[in-house]
């Protein structure tokens with residue numbers, strides 16, 4: 001909902017709402033100095049290049065299938081499917097719930113307001129969007145951004161499972177309750193789940209992947225509080241530590 005409307009609905013001071021949102025976004029931007037070694041993964045060795053190219057090819061095949069998919073009703077409602085994007089060799093995958101209006105219009109994940117905030121979280125971690133893979137549980141936008149339905153999740157989840165299998169990340173960050181509950185097959189609340197690592201079972205014979213649930217950035221935008229921002233940052237620090245990456249220090253805002 002536009003800020004102005006939100007402010008009018010609640011009869012609050014628009015300047016205060018704008019200030020809160022600006023402050024929150026600043027929390028995850030600028031003034032971060034990365035201490036220690038370069039957090040960007042080393043260039044893969046020559047022999048790894050072929051494996052990365054193969055993974056990129058597999059991901060493109062999955063993306064093609066997603067773009068042609070009609071397994072559920074969302075397929076006929078979409079402008080664009082949103083298969084997910086970026087690094088086929090990513091050490092971290094960020095998984096959200098489903099595309100919104102901006103994502104549906106562009107065919108790319110997390111490009112709206114929640115996406116801009118995710119970009120800032122990633123930057124605060126000393127990383128770039130191109131270092132990670134960003135995807136969703138559902139690849140098509142539910143009307144009016146309603147919650148995903150079980151039958152939609154059942155139809156769509158195999159695409160994400162295959163993406164995870166191809167990328168084989170070291171850590172999955174599940175953004176929000178829908179992503180966390182789906183990937184962990186639990187009904188627990190995001191409040192109960194976040195803040196600690198869980199295990200995502202990638203299939204027989206494969207090692208489980210560490211999964212950190214955290215608040216969705218759309219939730220953060222709606223629930224402005226220093227406490228919530230700090231919780232997300234604490235969760236991301238655990239992810240960096242797990243990966244042996246340096247934790248950027250928050251400098252001046």
Ligand code: URA
Pocket residue numbers: 096097098099100103108109110111112114115136218
């Ligand atoms: N919210 C999501 O869960 N995914 C997107 O791609 C955008 C917003």
